[in-house]
Amino acid sequence: MATTPPPLKDELDIVIPTIRNLDFLEMWRPFFQPYHLIIVQDGDPSKNIKVPDGFQYDLYNRNDINKLLGPKASCISFKDSACRCFGYMVSKKKYIFTIDDDCFVAKNPSGQDINALEQHIKNLLCPSAPYFFNTLYDPYAEGADFVRGYPFSLREGVPTAVSHGLWLNIPDYDAPTQLVKPSERNKRYVDAVMTIPKGTLFPMCGMNLAFDRDLIGPAMYFGLMGEGQPIGRYDDMWAGWCVKVICDHLGLGVKTGLPYIWHSKASNPFVNLKKEYKGIFWQEEIIPFFQTAILPKECTTVQACYIELSKQVKEKLGKIDPYFTKLGDAMVTWIEAWDELNPGKDSSKAKGK
């Protein structure tokens, strides 16, 4: 009897940033094996990363990144999980799922293994509803719908660009919170997927994240972090703020909630504090910048939006610290590199409302 192929089998890449052997894939094998992996090896390129047999993958280390991008490789972080965005750029697929190598299969309240990839695909393949909040959460989910009073003119929704998953066990807390609550574990399984309303930013975590590369890929730059940079662990946050402003402008949706993964390793809060320190006070100025950022209507593609945003970053955040001028330039380099590796693919002609 013919079995149905896994959804988006040939249209999705799984991107994993790593400094370790990838034994964690054994637990994901039933869900991940049919898909192509892009492994971005960070740190020492001479280290040999072991990938369990049976997976089809491409592995890129720092030498490969330098060879492929030449001087433009300067925009890809080194010694930080931010390097994962190279995998988004080099992929040829429509969809991306990215996961950390200390994230495992979680169980739902009925004790079943959660196929996180399947849920992300469901989230991405059905519309978002950013213009009016549906109090019964995802109206497109099985057994749910739009509630009374929800305007019918808005029920078609908009294309979904991002699916942001969550984590059981070790939550993605910042260092101060980790220090104050070292043994706090997330035991709460909330069975919900929500569209993040238009005009609202959110802290995007890169541990368990999927997105439509054609709709929003060029905005998924994880910034300049790690070695030689004054800040770390704001890679996914930076990308999330840029992505949400651009999704709002282009009429695209961002969802958060299911699926959950099991995050197993708490990174060192003291090391994290050092990495996050400047970000903790800079973000009090960065967030108002993104909350008030306006993109001209002429910006109809992600690339055009992103270049415009990079100009505003340099102009308005450059006065906080020269880092933001460097970051603004790196945002341009990223788009140049993206367009070089993905010629003739202007993202997001798709228009929402």
Ligand SMILES: O=c1ccn([C@@H]2O[C@H](COP(=O)(O)OP(=O)(O)O[C@H]3O[C@@H](CO)[C@H](O)[C@H]3O)[C@@H](O)[C@H]2O)c(=O)[nH]1
């Ligand atoms: O220099 C490095 C360090 C790590 N990696 C790989 O990146 C991920 C995450 O690493 P880890 O799980 O050790 O760190 P966390 O603090 O839990 O990471 C989460 O916090 C945020 C950091 O910005 C982000 O949301 C998560 O990544 C693993 O796959 C490591 O192998 C690396 O590539 N380079």
Ligand SMILES: [Mn+2]
């Ligand atoms: Mn981790």
